[in-house]
Amino acid sequence: MKKLLFLLMFLPAFAIAQKENPGTNNRFKYCxxxxxxxxxxxxxxxxxxxxxxTVRSGNPKDALGKKIKFDTILSALNYMGDQGWDLVNSFIIRNPNNVGYEGHYLMKRKL
Structure with missing residues (x-):
């Protein structure tokens, strides 16, 4: 009897914990x-x-369609953050001839 009472007491808690909130949006757009x-x-x-x-989409532009120039990568990341993007991951790729590099920053935002 104690086991049945124990099970009946905690069964609703397990059912509620597994239920997904219909108001949440778990879809993201990545760039x-x-x-x-x-x-x-x-x-x-x-x-x-x-x-x-298949090609790079281009430079970030302001409201007038003018290319935005950035002094540092941090200013570019702050700009993307202001636009609603969150940083997910980053990595650096060196060119094969050791001249220059490319920094890649994966970002996402909710749809």
């Missing part, structure tokens, strides 16, 4: 922020790949 260092000049080149084309 890759790609940074290349400039050979001459100040700042970094930044491209955003949204995965919808």
């Amino acid at each position: 890759m922020l790609i940074e290349t260092g400039k050979v001459f000049g100040k700042g970094v080149n930044v491209y955003v790949d949204y995965g919808d084309t």
Whole structure:
């Protein structure tokens, strides 16, 4: 009898714990922020790949459609954060001839 009472007491708790909240959105959109260092000049080149084309999607643009220039990769990451993107992972790729590098920053945001 004690076992049955114990089971009946905790069964609703297990059922509630497994139920998914219908108001939550677990869908994300991903993009890759790609940074290349400039050979001459100040700042970094930044491209955003949204995965919808086979080529890089281009530079981040402001409300007027003008290319945004970034002095550092941190300013680019802060800009993407302001747009609702969260950093998931990052890694650096060196060019095969050891001249230059590419920084890749995987980002996501809720749909």
